[in-house]
Amino acid sequence: MATVTPTTPQPLVLGRKKIRIVCISDTHNIQLKPPDGDVLIHAGDMTNAGSHTELKKAIEWISGLKHEVKIVVAGYLALQPRESLIGNHDGVTLDPAFFKEFGDHFHNNNPQSHEENLRLFVSNEAGSQGVMYLSHEAKRVVLKDGRTFQVFGSPWSKKGGMWGFGYDEPNYLGESLWTDIPADTDVMVTHGPPKHHLDSPQAPQIGCECLRQALWNVRPALHVFGHVHQGRGVEMVKWDIQSRHTQYKELSTTRILDPTPESKKLFKVDLTQIAEREETCLVNAAIVTQPWRKGIGHAGRNKAIVVDLMVDVADLRDGRRDKMAAGSRPITGGEFARAQTSTRSQVAEDAHTVSSSA
Numbered sequence: 568m569a570t571v572t573p574t575t576p577q578p579l580v581l582g583r584k585k586i587r588i589v590c591i592s593d594t595h596n597i598q599l600k601p602p603d604g605d606v607l608i609h610a611g612d613m614t615n616a617g618s619h620t621e622l623k624k625a626i627e628w629i630s631g632l633k634h635e636v637k638i639v640v641a642g643y644l645a646l647q648p649r650e651s652l653i654g655n656h657d658g659v660t661l662d663p664a665f666f667k668e669f670g671d672h673f674h675n676n677n678p679q680s681h682e683e684n685l686r687l688f689v690s691n692e693a694g695s696q697g698v699m700y701l702s703h704e705a706k707r708v709v710l711k712d713g714r715t716f717q718v719f720g721s722p723w724s725k726k727g728g729m730w731g732f733g734y735d736e737p738n739y740l741g742e743s744l745w746t747d748i749p750a751d752t753d754v755m756v757t758h759g760p761p762k763h764h765l766d767s768p769q770a771p772q773i774g775c776e777c778l779r780q781a782l783w784n785v786r787p788a789l790h791v792f793g794h795v796h797q798g799r800g801v802e803m804v805k806w807d808i809q810s811r812h813t814q815y816k817e818l819s820t821t822r823i824l825d826p827t828p829e830s831k832k833l834f835k836v837d838l839t840q841i842a843e844r845e846e847t848c849l850v851n852a853a854i855v856t857q858p859w860r861k862g863i864g865h866a867g868r869n870k871a872i873v874v875d876l877m878v879d880v881a882d883l884r885d886g887r888r889d890k891m892a893a894g895s896r897p898i899t900g901g902e903f904a905r906a907q908t909s910t911r912s913q914v915a916e917d918a919h920t921v922s923s924s925a
């Protein structure tokens with residue numbers, strides 16, 4: 568089962584209210600103007616090569632958006648033939664281990680600093696503008712009016728070439744990094760997709776089975792990802808939690824389509840009636856429509872996907888907001904996550920949490 572880690576003070580819940588979450592991913596240096604909403608989620612691949620110049624432009628664009636909180640994970644880039652690039656592109660410099668080993672292969676005459684690039688996302692300035700960068704960790708989002716939810720975000724996806732934040736899929740969930748997801752997670756953000764869900768009809772192996780099993784365990788209301796550009800779309804999965812002998816079973820999957828794909832009208836998904844911990848809305852929010860190809864680039868653009876969800880409203884008297892959001896619940900399960908968390912905390916020493924400064 569999912570790890571339950573000690574948490575920051577739980578909110579004193581006054582009621583429930585709707586929140587609007589705008590989902591985007593795989594923008595690859597496109598700086599679109601997403602629809603209005605309370606929270607923006609970017610599920611990685613903001614850039615093409617994770618260079619300082621690209622990441623700086625990306626953070627300036629994201630920081631300047633009006634959404635009160637902007638949740639960001641990095642995405643993954645590979646040293647494979649440049650005709651078809653699939654991977655975590657931001658991770659070339661944002662993944663410390665990858666950068667140390669392979670960073671020199673990228674940005675040839677333009678040395679990059681992992682620490683400097685990461686600081687763009689975890690600085691006081693980014694925090695004060697509502698940016699919440701999640702590097703395989705859980706945090707509580709608390710809006711100024713008390714609306715709150717628990718989010719887990721991770722840049723990791725299955726290896727598909729030599730890019731940052733890539734892992735070899737383990738044999739079973741217990742061996743995977745996905746046991747780190749706290750059981751009370753309401754919203755999950757990963758760069759890669761779970762297996763069999765919006766992970767491309769051409770290459771279903773791109774999705775991760777362990778991630779799918781972790782979803783079954785936690786059953787968050789919403790899981791946002793990207794990575795597989797052609798898999799963009801929305802599915803509602805009902806989980807079978809009654810079967811005594813079969814784990815990780817699904818009762819049904821329903822595809823939710825944009826009723827007006829050709830128009831500029833919002834692609835809106837209403838989750839206000841969702842059966843909690845029984846179903847999950849999966850959103851592949853890729854903005855570019857194709858993998859990058861020589862001479863063509865990323866081809867067309869998709870719309871952002873807008874999700875309405877009910878969340879708790881917390882009592883914010885007596886400075887509770889700062890306490891609740893005092894941040895990050897560092898993940899404690901496993902060497903993998905410990906290594907990630909310690910690398911990041913050195914860089915983030917001086918960084919405030921989003922909510923205490925927003």
Ligand SMILES: [Zn+2]
Nearest residue numbers: 593612654794
């Ligand atoms: Zn991408």
